[in-house]
Amino acid sequence: MGVLVVLVVVFVFVPPVGGRVASWSRPLHGSKEIQLSEDEASSDLQPAVGPEEELWSRRAEEVKAEFLYAYHAYETFAFPRDELRPLSKGAIDNYNGWGVSVVDAIDTMVLMGLKDEYQRAVRHVAGIELRRATTALPFFETTIRYLGGFLSAYALTNETIFITKADQLGQELLPAFDTASGLPVFSVNATSGEQANRNGQETVLAEIGTCQLEFKQLAHWTGRAEYFERVDKLSKLMQNTQDEHGGLWGTFWDTATAKQKNDILTVGGTADSAYEYIIKSYLQGAKSDPATRDVFIRAVNGIIENLLYLSPTRHLLYVTDIPSAAVGRPSGKLEHLSCFLPGMIALGAKYLKGEPGFDSDMEELWSWAAQGLGETCWVTYADQASGLGPDEVLFQLWPGNPKDGLWISHVRDWKVRRDGETPPGVKGGVPLRGASGQTDYAMKLNAYQLRPETVESLFVLYKTTGDPKWRDRAWEIFEAIRRHCKVENGYTSVYSLDREEPFKSDAMPSWFLAETLKYLYLIALPQDVLPLDKWVFNTEAHPLPVIHWRDWERERYGIGA
Numbered sequence: 001m002g003v004l005v006v007l008v009v010v011f012v013f014v015p016p017v018g019g020r021v022a023s024w025s026r027p028l029h030g031s032k033e034i035q036l037s038e039d040e041a042s043s044d045l046q047p048a049v050g051p052e053e054e055l056w057s058r059r060a061e062e063v064k065a066e067f068l069y070a071y072h073a074y075e076t077f078a079f080p081r082d083e084l085r086p087l088s089k090g091a092i093d094n095y096n097g098w099g100v101s102v103v104d105a106i107d108t109m110v111l112m113g114l115k116d117e118y119q120r121a122v123r124h125v126a127g128i129e130l131r132r133a134t135t136a137l138p139f140f141e142t143t144i145r146y147l148g149g150f151l152s153a154y155a156l157t158n159e160t161i162f163i164t165k166a167d168q169l170g171q172e173l174l175p176a177f178d179t180a181s182g183l184p185v186f187s188v189n190a191t192s193g194e195q196a197n198r199n200g201q202e203t204v205l206a207e208i209g210t211c212q213l214e215f216k217q218l219a220h221w222t223g224r225a226e227y228f229e230r231v232d233k234l235s236k237l238m239q240n241t242q243d244e245h246g247g248l249w250g251t252f253w254d255t256a257t258a259k260q261k262n263d264i265l266t267v268g269g270t271a272d273s274a275y276e277y278i279i280k281s282y283l284q285g286a287k288s289d290p291a292t293r294d295v296f297i298r299a300v301n302g303i304i305e306n307l308l309y310l311s312p313t314r315h316l317l318y319v320t321d322i323p324s325a326a327v328g329r330p331s332g333k334l335e336h337l338s339c340f341l342p343g344m345i346a347l348g349a350k351y352l353k354g355e356p357g358f359d360s361d362m363e364e365l366w367s368w369a370a371q372g373l374g375e376t377c378w379v380t381y382a383d384q385a386s387g388l389g390p391d392e393v394l395f396q397l398w399p400g401n402p403k404d405g406l407w408i409s410h411v412r413d414w415k416v417r418r419d420g421e422t423p424p425g426v427k428g429g430v431p432l433r434g435a436s437g438q439t440d441y442a443m444k445l446n447a448y449q450l451r452p453e454t455v456e457s458l459f460v461l462y463k464t465t466g467d468p469k470w471r472d473r474a475w476e477i478f479e480a481i482r483r484h485c486k487v488e489n490g491y492t493s494v495y496s497l498d499r500e501e502p503f504k505s506d507a508m509p510s511w512f513l514a515e516t517l518k519y520l521y522l523i524a525l526p527q528d529v530l531p532l533d534k535w536v537f538n539t540e541a542h543p544l545p546v547i548h549w550r551d552w553e554r555e556r557y558g559i560g561a
């Protein structure tokens with residue numbers, strides 16, 4: 001077979017979607033055939049068959065219809081500003097005012113085959129003026145939303161404008177790394193290069209660890225070594241400091257000295273995607289850098305040893321924080337933001353299988369952890385009368401010594417007892433569905449902000465295990481979102497989730513279009529259009545293709561050395 005394969009057959013079986021992601025974008029350039037490189041082509045493309053898959057095809061169409069509803073409301077009331085305020089029919093500029101909802105949503109439009117919306121979006125992107133003297137660009141948010149959005153749009157469509165904009169933006173963001181340590185600052189002025197920081201010299205772990213995918217992709221496509229070198233330095237720094245807290249890192253860092261400023265251990269806000277990007281960097285680089293794999297294995301084992309707890313009555317498995325590693329006492333808080341974790345561990349369990357340092361016992365333990373954590377993230381939705389999951393809950397701690405709730409200790413005890421097929425916490429709890437009863441947690445932030453993390457994990461769990469329960473649960477969540485968050489002019493965040501009818505706030509964050517609806521669509525789609533061994537999703541759900549580094553790149557960057 002040659003370098004290119006023609007996948008016209010997919011078009012025939014999946015007309016609403018166009019099969020492979022590139023399949024409808026190529027005709028935009030006048031091509032009649034669908035051509036993908038062998039690397040891009042999925043080995044498991046199958047036509048949709050049977051009533052079950054017909055049902056899921058229809059469901060995918062329903063998700064698409066809601067995307068259109070939400071996006072058209074944004075276009076009507078908020079374009080070209082950043083985000084829609086659906087109740088007040090207004091707009092808000094939270095992210096540079098370049099129309100973040102457009103850029104964040106482009107790849108979702110491509111995947112859904114929405115040509116008209118896409119054409120309008122490209123026109124908007126072409127007109128974005130990236131150099132704005134008065135704007136301080138927040139490094140993390142600009143990277144994950146705009147840079148990630150441009151890069152994935154380029155990956156899916158080959159439109160030159162996207163890589164041009166990505167490169168321009170990369171140049172604007174580079175001054176963020178100009179610190180004594182090389183750690184990026186919180187924000188940088190696009191024109192003057194002037195930096196702003198948190199509390200003088202602080203940056204957070206998520207800012208340090210959430211730029212590797214985007215800047216490495218940019219280095220590969222532009223040939224500019226500086227993109228690679230700036231972010232690779234950060235990965236090496238994380239690698240060299242992994243001993244300080246048992247495989248984990250503190251949340252605040254000093255940009256002058258590159259020292260950790262605290263020993264707060266968490267995978268929630270301020271840390272989350274720094275962990276997520278380790279395995280994704282390894283997969284993005286086609287597994288060419290074993291050191292990154294080893295860092296990830298240590299990090300997940302550190303999470304399992306320190307942060308996973310069982311609730312006292314229902315034995316729900318959850319991930320929480322240690323406000324001080326020196327003290328070691330868990331807080332009991334579970335954040336919605338942390339619900340990316342089951343997907344991250346499931347991804348590792350699947351794609352590290354058989355690799356050095358990852359034996360079958362570890363694979364089993366990680367699979368249990370991923371399953372139990374996924375169950376809990378889901379049950380915090382299924383417990384509520386609204387069917388929507390809270391932004392933060394506070395679990396009751398284990399009676400007596402809170403550390404007795406540490407999941408890994410219960411797993412070790414279970415291995416001696418062997419009562420039941422799996423250790424406590426893995427099977428999950430029975431959902432209360434609005435009935436009163438023992439939850440084991442209190443609401444801390446009783447709001448659903450259209451966030452993606454739980455459906456993201458359900459998507460990865462479904463793709464990596466094939467268990468249909470994850471897909472069914474994603475559909476339940478979609479229905480709850482449609483029931484409670486849909487308003488006259490778009491979709492909105494809601495609060496008081498334990499009510500049959502939650503109250504509405506006035507916000508439609510761009511991640512709803514970029515992530516939540518994309519994952520809900522992809523999990524319903526009968527075809528695996530973005531197989532997880534060929535694509536990695538950045539933390540804003542922008543898919544980037546696996547990179548096969550060229551010889552000169554390996555040599556120049558020391559990849560795998």
Ligand code: DMJ
Pocket residue numbers: 272273337451452453511515539540541
């Ligand atoms: C998104 O912007 C990204 O997923 C980020 O990593 C975390 N927060 C939001 C969604 O909740």
